[in-house]
Amino acid sequence: MTQIVTGFHAIEEKVRRALDSGKIDGLSIQLAKTGPRIKKILESAKRAGIPVINADKNALDSLVKVLPEVARDHRGIVMVVEGAPEKSENDVDFDSWIASSKTLENEKQTVIVLDSVTDPHNVGAIIRSCDQFGASLVVMPARHSANDFSDNEIIARSSAGASSYVPVSVVTNLVRAVQQLKDAGFWVYGADAGGENVTKLNFPAKTCIVMGSEGKGIARLLEEQCDSIVSIPTCGKIDSLNVSVAAGVLLYEVYRQKI
Structure with missing residues (x-):
């Protein structure tokens, strides 16, 4: 499945986990604008080797349509996770x-x-x-x-x-x-x-x-x-x-x- 991630904190955690694990398969960042917080995320993404794709606001708006309304405020940056598992690693029996x-x-x-x-x-x-x-x-x-x-x-x-x-x-x-x-x-x-x-x-x-x-x-x-x-x-x-x-x-x- 494809997971769309918005919110600075949530994207930062995804990037941090990629840095710690070295696993970046299926991860990419789509970017429509920059700012101090976004620049820090991009610096970490670059160290992790996560691809960054320049996009416009309309493209990001289209990506986040699948999310609940409250999560659609992408603030110019979206992470796309291709092949995300149906259950997360911390979903325990x-x-x-x-x-x-x-x-x-x-x-x-x-x-x-x-x-x-x-x-x-x-x-x-x-x-x-x-x-x-x-x-x-x-x-x-x-x-x-x-x-x-x-x-x-x-x-x-x-x-x-x-x-x-x-x-x-x-x-x-x-x-x-x-x-x-x-x-x-x-x-x-x-x-x-x-x-x-x-x-x-x-x-x-x-x-x-x-x-x-x-x-x-x-x-x-x-x-x-x-x-x-x-x-x-x-x-x-x-x-x-x-x-x-x-x-x-x-x-x-x-x-x-x-x-």
């Missing part, structure tokens, strides 16, 4: 991941479960935090979630390219997945208002955080699997944080305790 996790009894691991988080901007922002704070895996449901092709470019842009690195598993049954995590030695914490103050907790080496949907929170059957409900102390006039902001705060607290 959950059962295989659990099996390998069981062999790492003393290793610090953090898993974040997204229960019906449907806004791809939120998913991308959470994945970015997962990269920054060392999360081992993101788990999302196959249904009622931002994980299909139409969302991929938005997630890539919102994650600033981190979606190319952070391991992600899409599962058919979140309750079963959380049960498997518990069997593998993870303690499971659901994020919701009215729970235990997160600053009072000592997170174990194997920690799983469950984030609920933007509107309804954590589903009842999934909440019943949680060992504890945790909350972030706040002082604002509205009643809750955005799910991606809350996930970032919780991931940082787990990371802070483990370093």
Whole structure:
């Protein structure tokens, strides 16, 4: 398949990976204008050996028509990936991941479960935090979630390219997945208002955080699997944080305790 990549961060990450791996097959950059940020990308692309093709704005507009509207703002540069795999390298099989996790009894691991988080901007922002704070895996449901092709470019842009690195598993049954995590030695914490103050907790080496949907929170059957409900102390006039902001705060607290 052919993948069209827009957004400075996402293109920079593709170029960086090409530099690290030496693999540039199928990669090219189409360029309609330059600027300080684009010049830096082109310098890295030249070092990697990625072809750069001069084009006009109309040509780039035509390329990005296949993308969701929010991802069509190419700002004068587009990366084309010919022969891109249907599944990315960091799209991991959950059962295989659990099996390998069981062999790492003393290793610090953090898993974040997204229960019906449907806004791809939120998913991308959470994945970015997962990269920054060392999360081992993101788990999302196959249904009622931002994980299909139409969302991929938005997630890539919102994650600033981190979606190319952070391991992600899409599962058919979140309750079963959380049960498997518990069997593998993870303690499971659901994020919701009215729970235990997160600053009072000592997170174990194997920690799983469950984030609920933007509107309804954590589903009842999934909440019943949680060992504890945790909350972030706040002082604002509205009643809750955005799910991606809350996930970032919780991931940082787990990371802070483990370093």
